[in-house]
Amino acid sequence: MTPSEKRFALIGVAILAVAGAGSYMATRFAMHHGPTLSTYGNEVGGSFRLMDATTGTMTDQTFRGRWMLVLFGATHCAQDACEPALRNMSAALDKVDPGKRKAVIIFVSLDPDRDDADRLRQYGAAIGPRVVAGTAAPRSLEALTQEYHAKIEKVDDPEWQYTMRMSPRFVVMDPDTRYKGTVDANQSADEMAEHLATIMKPQD
Structure with a gap:
């Protein structure tokens, strides 16, 4: 040279x-x-900006045109509740959206200190391709949980020092980021699928 x-x-x-x-x-x-969040006039839910599992950013507009099922929790989840909920929702969507084009699960980690991009990527990949995981700075998470009517609850844990409590429900947003309802995160996959089929049914 x-x-x-x-x-x-x-x-x-x-x-x-x-x-x-x-x-x-x-x-x-x-x-x-980041910019101030907007509810878009929704009773629950609205805009968001998260650091995704590739250290880039994703927003609600990233998924515009698709249904979003939003769940708050962490990879260190109280009572190990998050993974079963995410797996059940993934299985439910396989029934309601077999083509895997209409819907995505947004898993928001409430534990940015431990859930970095690598951990979120591994966690999501272990569950399935429908799960997109992200997090944000504590102040941004506080605003986001208020928007989605969720809570940030830290629980003492003898093995992990602490865990984060999972939100009790998936918040369902339609392809135009409009709030359409919730699905109990503790339901079985079949129960979730039945509920989703009603919520996502095309309106005449």
Whole structure:
């Protein structure tokens, strides 16, 4: 490689490094100083901005055109309740949306200190492709849980020091981000599917 070629290669590497750092800093800034949430006039639910499992950001607009089933919890979930709920909802959606194009499960971790991108990616992948996991800074999570009528509850745990309590219900948002109801997170897959079929039934 000639000196000129080496110089151009180094310049290219530097540009990529700066671009990558800029993207990372933009993501961190959005996590801590994101725009004010909007309910879109909903009684429950609305906009959100989360750090996803690839250290990028995702918003409600990322999934516009698809039903969203939103559940709050953590990978260290009180009574290990989150994984069964997510698996049951995944199985329910397989019945209601067999083509896997109409709906997605948004799992919001309330434990950003422990649930980084790698852990969220592994957790979601272990459950199935329908689960998209994300989190946010504590202040942003507080605003988001208020919007979705959920709570942030830390529970003492002898093994993990603490766990986060799962929200009792999935919040169902339609493809236009309109609130359509809730599904009990403790139901069986069959019960969830029956309830979802009613909620997601096309209106005449």
